[in-house]
Amino acid sequence: xxxxxxxxxxxxxxxxxxxxxxxxxxxxxxxxxxxxxxxxxxxxxxxxxxxxxxxxxxxxxxxxxxxxxxxxxxxxxxxxxxxxxxxxxxxxxxxxxxxxxxxxxxxxxxxx
Numbered sequence: 664x665x666x667x668x669x670x671x672x673x674x675x676x677x678x679x680x681x682x683x684x685x686x687x688x689x690x691x692x693x694x695x696x697x698x699x700x701x702x703x704x705x706x707x708x709x710x711x712x713x714x715x716x717x718x719x720x721x722x723x724x725x726x727x728x729x730x731x732x733x734x735x736x737x738x739x740x741x742x743x744x745x746x747x748x749x750x751x752x753x754x755x756x757x758x759x760x761x762x763x764x765x766x767x768x769x770x771x772x773x774x775x
Contacts, residue, residue: 665689667759672769675749679773683744685759685766693717693737695762699744701755701771708758712744727753749773 671683683699698713712733713722721733732745742759751773759766 665692665761665764667761667764667766669757669759669766669769672757672771674772674774676775677750677773679749680745680747681749681771683746683757683759683769683771685742685744687740687742687759687761689740692740697733697735697742698760699733699742700758700760701753702758702768703752703755706755711757714742746771 666688668686669683671681673681675681694716696713696715699711700708701711702708709724711724711727712731714733714735718735723731730746730748733742735742744757746753754771754773756768756770758768
């Protein structure tokens with residue numbers, strides 16, 4: 664079972680930026696697609712972005728398209744989520760995902 668550890672969350676003003684990181688254990692990291700999800704208070708967990716094994720293909724939720732960028736470094740077994748032009752509605756716990764494995768989440772709060 665792979666272990667996923669997210670970091671990089673915090674409090675940011677509207678219009679600001681954050682970069683989340685997800686460090687994965689295991690030597691098969693480069694074989695798998697990775698994804699980010701988020702869950703706001705009182706809401707269901709929702710898809711944010713995904714990236715294929717090589718990084719050549721990405722997919723985004725409509726709500727973050729053009730503002731967020733997912734990337735990966737297979738040598739570092741890490742996937743990133745660069746978040747720009749943040750909005751209050753982006754406030755949520757952000758989770759890294761690989762198949763059936765989930766990280767513990769990192770809180771992102773967008774507020775003035």
